[in-house]
Amino acid sequence: MSREKACPFFFGRVFFRSLQSIIEGKKQGIVISLRQKGIILKAGIAFIDSHVHLDLLYEAEPSCLSKLRRAGCLPVSWAFGHGIQSTGDLETYLHSQAGALEKINREVLPCFFLSGIHPRNIPADLRPEDVERLLLPFLDHPLCLGIGEIGLENADAHEKEIFSAQLALAPEMAQRGKVFGVHTPKGDKIRVSNEILEILKGFTSFRDRIIVDHCTIETIDEVLRSEFWAGMTLSPAKSSVEDLQDVARRHVKYLDRIMLNTDSGDTFYDDLLKLVQGNNSETERKGDLTRGNACRFFGIPSPPG
Numbered sequence: 001m002s003r004e005k006a007c008p009f010f011f012g013r014v015f016f017r018s019l020q021s022i023i024e025g026k027k028q029g030i031v032i033s034l035r036q037k038g039i040i041l042k043a044g045i046a047f048i049d050s051h052v053h054l055d056l057l058y059e060a061e062p063s064c065l066s067k068l069r070r071a072g073c074l075p076v077s078w079a080f081g082h083g084i085q086s087t088g089d090l091e092t093y094l095h096s097q098a099g100a101l102e103k104i105n106r107e108v109l110p111c112f113f114l115s116g117i118h119p120r121n122i123p124a125d126l127r128p129e130d131v132e133r134l135l136l137p138f139l140d141h142p143l144c145l146g147i148g149e150i151g152l153e154n155a156d157a158h159e160k161e162i163f164s165a166q167l168a169l170a171p172e173m174a175q176r177g178k179v180f181g182v183h184t185p186k187g188d189k190i191r192v193s194n195e196i197l198e199i200l201k202g203f204t205s206f207r208d209r210i211i212v213d214h215c216t217i218e219t220i221d222e223v224l225r226s227e228f229w230a231g232m233t234l235s236p237a238k239s240s241v242e243d244l245q246d247v248a249r250r251h252v253k254y255l256d257r258i259m260l261n262t263d264s265g266d267t268f269y270d271d272l273l274k275l276v277q278g279n280n281s282e283t284e285r286k287g288d289l290t291r292g293n294a295c296r297f298f299g300i301p302s303p304p305g
Helices: 054-060 063-071 087-107 128-140 157-167 170-176 189-209 220-225 241-250 252-257 271-277 286-298
Strands: 015-027 030-040 047-052 073-077 112-115 144-151 179-183 210-212 229-233 258-261
Touching: 047 229, 047 258, 047 271, 047 286, 054 063, 054 073, 054 087, 063 073, 063 271, 087 112, 087 128, 112 128, 128 144, 128 157, 128 170, 144 157, 157 189, 170 179, 170 189, 179 189, 189 210, 189 220, 220 229, 229 241, 229 252, 241 252, 241 271, 252 258, 252 286, 258 271, 258 286, 271 286
Parallel strands: 047 073, 073 112, 112 144, 144 179, 179 210, 210 229, 229 258
Antiparallel strands: 015 030
């Protein structure tokens, strides 16, 4: 059997086929299917950027995507738009995000995405009953792995309503093998993160499908003790490699539930790329943290390499 037939993920020059291939992956013992349109990649996935805003990055710094492709990055793009003032604006953005990721996947860089309502994208006229109508159509998109970026920014009443309305889709998400990506804010982080975890207590039966992201050394302990997945963002604005090393030392038994990302969007951050390409293993189980754990969480088959 040729390498192309044996594994749908090989990096290098990308060949496109008209027929969809169905990629079978396992997540927590549940077999799910990801329909990936015609991508054959010529070398193993070096790393997964588990939270990036690829549509914004493509617009701001398009050359970075070719750099990521050459480096063997498989990105998962989360939803966040600019200038959203109404529910109509939000709906337009969500469709434009999906279209942009289709184009990037087809022409530049293999990728996946999450569709969702970011807390800073919640317009005043958005009602909880609008959420299902806005998001459900994207769950059948062949590149969509779930709902994100959702969560709280200030933890006001409207944010909590919309966050809860998105989480209420959990049974539908589980049936479809999808996941949730949850945002925690930079400001007032400990208080708002605790508010998020309090809401998530109502969804603990879905904890294997929920990642709480932008965790820091101050907030990751409670996330891991609550048995959710935890994301750490490596960038000058969020967490450093030294922070990651500290977390790895303190949470050895939880290293299989931590993922890394850059949250790149209007600005490209290369901290994760430098970690992956470093000559020395800066932290224990670097391969799991930069690739293997994300493969398991998102249900992406983990190739050798």
